[in-house]
Amino acid sequence: MRAGLSYIFLISGLLILSGFFTQAYAIPAFSREHNTECATCHTIYPELNEYGDAFLKNGFVWNKQKKGEPLANAPQVKGEGDPDILRQLKEVAAAGLPQKVDEPTAASSKKSEPLWLAGLPQTLPISLAATLNASYNDDAKYDKVDLSTRAISLLAGGVIRDKLGFFLKYNLYSEGIFDPAQSNTPLNLGSPYANDLEEFYLVWRNALGSPLNLKAGRFRPTLSLWKKNNKTGISDFATTSFRVGKSTFSADAPADAVEANAILFNRLYLATGLVDRKGQDANEGYGHVSLKIGGSDFKANEPDIDLDKESIFDYMYLVLGCYGYTGRNSFDLYSQQRNNFYRAGADADLIVKSARIKLAFARENDKNPDYSSHQSNTTDVLLAQAEYMFTPDLLAFARYEYLTVNDGTRTHRYIPAVAYAPIQNVKLTIEYQHVSDKISAITTTSNIALLGVRVAF
């Protein structure tokens, strides 16, 4: 029952990944730089709203007015030189104008020209995020109640002269794989999910004046509509976190990669990339397409709404996305055993006022997932989540996940959760998971309650 074993591995991997590993993604560095609140880009952090999504897609720059358009009410600065630099200098000058004594000034409106000339952000673009977790697992043999300080990470992000975006996430400490049989000792190596350097990448925005953004470094390939941390709950989405057999590939795993992406017609987003994953001798490739219907566009331009007519469509938008990934991995580079695989997925994100529905489907086909038997396997994962924001600081969701493997293995997960952010950068989440696994005609269930506290500053 080799195959059976590998599925046990898969499912336990899924649980470990999803239930016990949670990290922050929100970037207070962006808040500081732009002097704005978390709610600008997040529902309850780190889940992104449409503006946060646009900010990410545009390489950490707010949608700017088109080149050549005069800045309204800007002071006249005349002179020769690079018209682009001149335009940007004008913007800096406009924002940094000395105000009259009794006129108000926003901190963000004080921009230093020397800092701008040096290419430096106006504030140190660094922040920290920390997660504390408590879990209760009635079925566990030991350590039913587990208290843990999960992760502390250093986050940095920003943009240099609107040209070069950068993002970094360094795990200063992370508890890694949860294994009560071994103790709660910190683990900061080994697991591909607890790498010290989780992400570091640069984005060359609008390369050579084209709509293309070129991204290089270590990052999560653009696949699903929601990156690993783009969620309010504790557990990861099964559609992106699942792994098959011994393959280390998951859509959530960061990798060394290059990517080209572009926003076309303001509502279509395309991304394609090459991945150089560790332990593999050939590069892997992927592609992503998404389309936004309604709401503001991917450049954060507001839709033109008729303020005289009431229409529910004005409070509604739909994002559809699909992706494909193909790769080949092995136990190690010397091994003759190769596993060719592909992953394909489709997502839908529907927002109607305070309600949000996320639907996702992913399929992975592996030719040799245990690196020995050459037994091909297909795994399908389905996910549906309904989310409702009661107040700007209180949100609840219910999620159903279904995982099926062609040998008959089935997993159902039911996950209700409540997320509460009494202050925008402090979040409390209570999540319950009911999991039922059917492997080789044997069904097992488990129930886990999780409490997570996350702060970012």
Add this chain to the structure above:
Amino acid sequence: MSVLKMAIFVVLLAVVSTPVHAKIRAVGKGDKMTFDPTQIPADLKQAFEIMKVKCIQCHTQERTVIAIQTGIAPVTGQPFDKQATKAYGIKMLRKPKSNMSREEVKKVVDLMNFLIDEAAKP
């Protein structure tokens, strides 16, 4: 003053001052800040009342005051002119739990347009 000096003075003034925005006065500081009510005409008083209640649910009025006085939206650094006010109104309206109606937003947009015009008066 020589013509040259005069010219330099005019250019400098254009670079460093905000003469076009001087017209709109604000009263109060920080979270108490609002537009000086004496400059709001009678037909826009109702809009001003709406603004004073609805536009401070999530942030202070300082944001709007700065946007109008400087012509630049304080967070995104975008132009805040009469072409932009409606889009900002719509953006605020569409935020979850904005607790505003279109009618209210429309009135506030009209008021902001009036204030922008006033700010632009020499």
